Amino acid sequence: MTHPHPPNSGFNVDVNPAAAVARNARHFGEAAAVRYAGGDLTYTQLDLKAARLATVLAEGGIRDGDRVAYLGLNSGSFLLTMLASFRLGAVFVPVNFRLAEPELQSVLQRSGAAALVCEEGHRASAEHVRAATSLTRFLLVDDDPEVPATDGVAGWEPWFGLIAAARPFPSVTAKTFDDPAILMFTSGTTGLPKGVVLTYGNAWWNSVNVDTMFDTRRGDVTYAAAPLFHIGALNSFVLRTLVRGGTVLVRRSFDPVRFLDDLVTYRVNSMFAVPAMLAALSRVPGAFDADLSHLRSIVVAGAPVPPSLIELYASHGILLQQAWGLTETAPFATHLPAEHTLRKLGSAGIPMPYTQVRVVDSMTNQPLKPGEAGEIVVRGPNVTLGYWENPEATAAAFDEEGWFHSGDVGYLDEDGCLFIVDRLKDMIISGGENVYPAEVERVLAAMPGVVDVAVVGSPDEQWGETVAAVVSLAEGTTVTLDDVREYAATRLARYKLPRKLKIVQDVPRNASGKLDKAVIRRLADEEV
Template sequence: MDRTLNPAATAPTNRSAHAVGLAEWLSRRAARAPHRPALSCEDVHWNYGELVDRIECMSAVLAAGGVGAGARVGYLGLNDPMFVVVLFATARLGAICVPLNFRLSGAELSFVINDAGVHTLVVGEEHIAVIDPVRTTLACSRYIHRGAGAPGWEAADALLADAPPVPPAVPVRADDVSVIMYTSGTTGHPKGAMLTHGNFWTNNLNEMFLWDMVSSDVTLNFAPMFHVGGLLCGSMTTLLAGGHLVLQRGFDPQAVLDAVVKHRVSVSFGVPAMLLFISQHAGFEAADLSSLRLVAVGGAPMPEPLLRLYASRGIPVHQGYGMTETASMITFLHPDRSRDKLGSSGTPPLMTEIKLIDVMGDEVTAPGATGEICVRGGNVMPGYWNRPEANATAFTADGWFRSGDVGYRDAEGFLFVCDRLKDMVISGGENIYPAEIESVLYDHPDVAEAAVIGAPDAQWGERVVAVIAPRPGKTVTLEGLREFAQSRLARYKLPKELRLVEALPRNPTGKVLKAKLREHDAAATRKG
């Protein structure tokens, strides 16, 4: 038949958009090499053909329960092959996946699940006990347990074993929402960032071009996949490239080192705290890490001492800066510039743009001048789920996403992220960026972890407070910290107060919860 006479065959917008869809590109990749290893996790080892078979079966199970285009499917559980299956099965139906933070309480999960309007909830066995007490508050239509079954839950194993016929894949457009990822919500309720199929596609291409991802790559993911770092920093790109994705259910430094050796891992991602804990593990020095061709890091500023340590092991660290709202990547610093651009987060990838604006909204272009970082590109979300008031302030009038981060660019255009606007300390009229001070404090031989916050000060407005977790058996004093840092920091940046803790409070992705630190500091001040 002459396809030029068939209207359906000449709809380039629908065809090209459909190819961008998560389930479509994975299906095409699997068809090219179905026998190549695709996914491993503990005793599970699937090739691409087996992975797609399970995705198609799950799409049949979900569709039979009423999931259709636009419906939301929630997943609550540790990293697991079932999460990957649910993600792509949901996309295959034109529905929306909602990864849920497994560290939240039942009440917190209830808010997120109802805010997203989750139709079908899939839960791992470790978290049934969190959901059962709040089920009466949920508006879900169906509850599936990943495993053999539990009272009041449908068993995923049985459903998949007796799955109905596989339904046709639903065509999607690039701007259709594929995933709603909820921000950490350190203040107020979390917001759901709507990430589209096009957002995923753009981020995948950005990473593929920057990291030279190929089908021979083996990527280790130990970051939680309910977070944009675990889901998008390497994991999806590996599958698009036809590589082998190795999942770990949670983060454990010894398990990471063992997996790198066992699978000859070439690519991995972590936040600075994870890399710090790995480096402090007793097995770090002896482990054969020679297969690693890159470790990507993001989520927080990378302390300079940690960069130097990994460089001394011959491990290239690719520093990145990204957000949930931008489907991860905003800028990227290649290791070959890490020495002369120490502290920079790099430049935007191929398909993303940035600019800086001042408090009046005017663009800041002078080298060294600070401004709020704004982002534009195919990886930027269209907005927050059911949050018109937040969307009104999240974007500039001409469509740039406002990150809420402060940064500056040098003469070559390399971005340096100073800090979050809300974390900046203003003392005596001077803007002080905690990340700069923290990087210096991490160099102290007796400091295991460091965070800097601001506290109210009657004379200066705010004062710098250092929150330190000392190394085991070591002692840290305020005088010692100030003496150590005074040659590298201006006097007004030196800590005026010291709080000692056993460990810094962090969210599941490793970010320091500075709001909690400020709350504790305020409580300690009141008691004092």
């Protein structure tokens, strides 16, 4: 008999992270797996509690391939739910905790999740939409002092007693490269979120890419303050750290002062951050006087990284490593090695070792020459196989050669380094000229007094669209439209200069750190 993948080919190897955690528990059981204010866990404790939770889920009918959703902030409970789901072969559905109830209903309904693990702070929202979903099991986290639970809530099962009484599920379901592991819904700021199916292979190959390019080591401490429902935070270092036996320092949310203290106190080695986190850290008094010498790998992604921020950190001996990718690429397609941080300032880097990246004409799909901007397309084993129960969207995203079309615009330079220009759909056409907001944002982000900035197109009778800037300012700073135009005029063509300026306290961003362009457009169109 001919096997499609012979047993010794590697295609049949078990790449379930739950199996790796069980292995770490057996051989390095007392090592710290999770540090969290709501309770630390060694590998022995993490594996045992996940195994008991798996039994709780299985007794409620969860089987291989079923979906288990989690609704709450970063916590040890998030990681436990994920590992318990993996242990059963169930698909983990991390839910954006900032969704409005109609959006929450859509995600829970469309995922077909049968079980929901929820924190008290989100229970009411889940309760309001439960009737419209396929959910049959509602577990309430009641053992986390960071988020106390209400006793005796009808229709909800407090999970502490159930987990404590359960026998550990005796085995880990073996999983190979093409098996679905995570169902992650895109942020949906410009339309209905799509469910991205990420396989165990997608996660595994991204980890190999990361291990190859970043200075990561067994036993590393990684920092998790960016939302874990976002693939950047979850699969950059967190999941891989648990597989390799390191320590994940979990914070429910981001606070710049505590962030600095954590980096020093816990001697953090790696972290995923969005630019806004690092910008906030730079404003903490004494930030660059602290001992951060152990921080070897800082990957910055999720939003364009202002070159001025990279230069600021580099001037203090800290090299930020910009990366680019999407939920669909699990997450990284390119990465700029630390050695090139300043030489290729502003670049999102080179293709990951086991990922192909090219830039094509969006009309002809033909590859473009270096320096020519076009749509960025990606192909590789870290790329999703498609969208959940949405064959139309899957077909639209992939071409006949298997390239995934990202919707991002960029160009490759002569050295093969990628530079991101913008999103195709965000391009402004003003008087027949194409204006890419990200280009204008990068310039304005370096303007003295500007804390954060977003640029969008605003309807204009004369030009069709005009450039509008929405900015937040440092305390005590005053900036006018004339100031902005004068500053940018030496760096941008005249047609790219903002004609509208809106000052806000905070520029709207979604939970992944990306600019919420739908909200920003509404702000820009308000009377100034």
